Amino acid sequence: xxxxxxxxxxxxxxxxxxxxxxxxxxxxxxxxxxxxxxxxxxxxxxxxxxxxxxxxxxxxxxxxxxxxxxxxxxxxxxxxxxxxxxxxxxxxxxxxxxxxxxxxxxxxxxxxxxxxxxxxxxxxxxxxxxxxxxxxxxxxxx
Numbered sequence: 001x002x003x004x005x006x007x008x009x010x011x012x013x014x015x016x017x018x019x020x021x022x023x024x025x026x027x028x029x030x031x032x033x034x035x036x037x038x039x040x041x042x043x044x045x046x047x048x049x050x051x052x053x054x055x056x057x058x059x060x061x062x063x064x065x066x067x068x069x070x071x072x073x074x075x076x077x078x079x080x081x082x083x084x085x086x087x088x089x090x091x092x093x094x095x096x097x098x099x100x101x102x103x104x105x106x107x108x109x110x111x112x113x114x115x116x117x118x119x120x121x122x123x124x125x126x127x128x129x130x131x132x133x134x135x136x137x138x139x140x141x142x
Contacts, residue, residue, distance in 0.1 A: 002126070003100040004046065004134035007118075012041045015105055015118040030141040044138040046103065051127065057106060057114045063124045066092060073121070083121070091121065095129045103136040110142060 007015075016037045019025045031037040054060060063069040066088070073083045094101065104119020116123065119135065126133040 002095065002098055002131055004103045005100050006046065007041070007103055007105055007136050009038065011102060011105070011118070012038050019117055027140065027142045040141065041105070041136075041138050044105075044136045046134050047106075047137040048132050048134050049106075049123070050132050054123065054127065057116055059116045059120065061120055061124055062127075064128065066128070069121065069124055069128075088121070088125075091125050092129075095125055095131065101126075103134055106135045106137050107140045108137050109140045115140075 013034060016031070016034050020031050020034075020037060026032040031040070049057070054062070061069070061072055063072055070085065070088060073079055073088065076083065101122055102119070104123050105117040106119075107115045107117050109115070114137075117138070119133075123133045123135070
């Protein structure tokens with residue numbers, strides 16, 4: 001059984017930098033500062049996601065094979081630095097060894113919709129391996 005690890009401050013900082021600083025997802029400035037984002041993120045909860053719930057999460061790739069996942073990742077600007085064939089293989093091997101995995105982060109909006117913030121690749125690999133991922137569900141400020 002895979003053990004899922006709650007995101008730490010470094011994981012929150014990374015996702016805040018990528019999504020809120022670089023991509024500008026600040027919800028009318030409510031998450032423009034890391035401290036505001038972290039305060040909300042720390043209130044999150046661990047939630048197991050099944051395939052039905054996963055279909056309701058936006059920004060998910062839902063790849064069905066390692067080759068599909070690699071083809072998708074190769075199209076990203078971060079390919080070759082953040083992600084490589086070796087890092088992807090390491091993730092697959094980690095699931096096979098039942099290594100502890102960082103929880104993906106999913107935002108839950110007040111209208112009930114959800115969006116993956118970080119960990120899309122881990123979610124894809126988990127589902128491909130027949131594992132329901134446990135995510136860190138964070139309530140968004142809108």
